[in-house]
Amino acid sequence: MYSIAKDNQARRGFIPFAPMSPEWNALQAGKLHNIPCQFIDLPYTHWPIQLGEDEDEEISNTDPLLYDSEATFSQTYIEALLAKSHCESFDQWWDRYFEHQYSASAESFFEQMQLFGSQMRQHQTGAEPHTLLREQYMASRIAPCLAAGQKVLVVCGAFHCQGIWHFLQQEQSLNLEPERDQRSGCHLVPYPLSRLSHRHYGASLSHSGYYAHWWKKLKTAPLKKLGTLTRHVHTELATELMSFLTSKGHNVAMPQCVDLVVAAEQLAQLRDIAPGRSEFIEAAQLTFIKETQHAFHAWIDEFFTESKAGSLAKNLPTAPIVIDFRERSSQLKLPSQLIDGETRKELAIYRQANHLRQSHFLHQLAFLSVPYATQLGGPNFADQSELQRVREQWLIRFSPETESALVEQSHLGSTIEEVIHNTLRQRLNRSDMTSYQSVTLLLAVLQMGMPNWLSPLLTLVKRQIDSETDLTQLYPSLSLLFQCLSGNRLLAHSHQHEFEQVIQHSFVRLCARLPRLVDPRHEKELLPLLAELLKLTQQRADICQPSYLQDALIAIPASQYTDSLHGACAAIATVLSQADNCPILGDALQNVIEQCHREPDALGDFCYGIAIAADYLLYQQASLKQQLDQFLTSCDETLFLQVLPAMRRAFLQLNYDAFAQISELCQQDPDQIAYERQPDACDIALMQQIRQHALQGLEFWGIDYE
DSSP states (O other), X not given: OEEEOTTOOEEEOOOOOOTTOHHHHHHHHHHHTTOOOOOOSOOGXXXXXXXXXXXXXXXXXXXXXXXXXXXXXXXXXXXHHHHHHTOSSHHHHHIIIIITOTTSOHHHHHHHHHHHHHHHHHTBSSOOTTHHHHHHHHXXXXXXXXXXXXXXXXXXXXXXXXXXXXXXXXXXXXXXXOOTTOEEEOOOOOOOGGGGGOTTSTTOOTTHHHHHXXXXXXXXXXXXXXXXXXXXXXXXXXXXXXXXXXXXXXXXXXXXXXXXXXXXXXXXXXXXXXXXXXXXXXXXXXXXXXSOOTHHHHHHHHHTSOOOOOOOOTTSOOOHHXXXXXXXXHHTTOOOSGGGOEEEEEEOTTTOHHHHHHHHHHHHHHHTTOTTEEEEESOBTTTTBOTTOSOEEEEEEOOHHHHHHHHHTGGGOSSHHHHHHHHHHHHHTOTTOOHHHHHHHHHHHHHTTOGGGHHHHHHHHHHHHHHOOOHHHHHHHHHHHHHTTOOSSTTOOSOHHHHHHHHHHHHHHHHHHHHHHOOGGGHHHHHHHHHHHHHHHHHOTTTSOHHHHHHHHHHSOGGGOOHHHHHHHHHHHHHHHOXXXXXXXXXXXXXHHHHTXXXXXXXXXXXXXXXXXXXXXXXXXXXXXXHHHHHHHHOOHHHHHHHXXXXXXXXXXXXXXXXXXXXXXXXXXXXXXXXXXXXXHHHHXXXXXXXXXXXXXXXXTTOOOO
């Protein structure tokens, strides 16, 4: 059951219709005796929105777990219950005092349950803010029936009984104002029984398969056989567990099954209780597992967690969006039911049209956060990951959550594409969207194969770039837009001219703001930015005109330059000038060389900026190499050792071939390059001797290098 209000937040709750669930049995009894039934909990649109750890994922409307929320219930009370009963966990305590009290009378059972609920409420340390509102609303739904003289049976948690009774005595009705534009609905989802054991399910029940087995036997067992019912249930479970463990490669003999049932009864006798789930599991470990095996508990959890999907009547209506999903997945030969299992797909998106259509469909579901497929590898332009690869790898697995997630979004449309269209409209109207987010959305639209949205998104991008003042948003947006210029089939579109206009506008905008954004404190971010801007002018000079970048560099105040920024800007200006003997870089280098006696790192930092922006200038420009060679050759030993560390950082930016060429510096004969040679036995012996002398010296000073 779900509701969607004007804030577009989905509130949902899950009502279990398992054979043993109270809700299902109440509905069945009402149908059998022709008694009206209705849900009376607080409407979901009036529940406060609670966010998960990432502040984006909404938590379902569920009651807290008694044993998993120390902030809600007094830990002292729970610990006292466990200590008094010598139970290891709350699950074990619950089994002993409620689940296995099938021989007790109904009056006695509900008295104990009422007492437990009252004590929980008395020891509560932090009530949920909406708990009293829920109870008041439930009381307001019950009161009219009581006033009309009708008998009412309320199926709810024992914790809420006292609160509901309190509001019934006050006779104050609660009138809630209906939410505007509210959409509500319900959908039957064929969840497996294991859903009841899910850790995020508020009424979570450990080992739900055990209780399902119990309930099945308890419903059909005559009263005279209740005394031996446990033995019958455990005998059947032991036989099934034997087959299960055998399938896992752990052989079990039939006599061990008998030992298991007997051991469970003996453990219960020692504890003076009825044998239950805890005794069965402990006895299984004693009889089936002779050595320490960590996998046993995982096997038990799997054995008692039934993964078979639930069943629905075939004549029930199906949501249109689910029909659309099934038809499209069938056309594309993708899994659409549980029996299909888990599938791995490798899509040749650049070569096969059908693979590209499958990719579009999978990206559409991922955009809607539908739990269906996970991209394991391959190019993802929206995330800017693995763009060099030509195939996508997907892990696809259908689950009941796939269709339920689609149904929850069906208020936005009756098909998947309609839902995406309306979702995009909502995002376009968001006032907090940045230019980078809008460009990412643009790439996502291309990956989903929906080119009709390019025009409005390009208009949005241009408008946001006009108002963008953050450099960290402007350049990534421009870089992403360049991905859309590719002529391949993945990002195929017919809006090339519009893209070029937006990219040109973004480039001009970025260059215009560049002089005001240059700050020595942001040198680390600015150097790669300047290098990328230069690349853009070299790749597409028709839309990223070099003159704009030249004007931006000229306008940068000299006081804002660091040596690295100075080197990068001088290198870029040299490249953009396209002159054979441009003096800009040579003059700047000469000024830096003159500073080296005062600032030894200046030359290395300057060369580092050149290496980041245009490294080939260091080894291809003869005049630059000559200047460096003359200075380094003229340095005395002291100055050379001071200059060397910063120069090393610059040279590390070069590849092997470039490093081989730059190594000609300081060589009397340019043809003689010091190549590395393999050490011989004498060299190795000498190195070992030097190492021993060094260790002895360190030991003298109390330094243990080893």
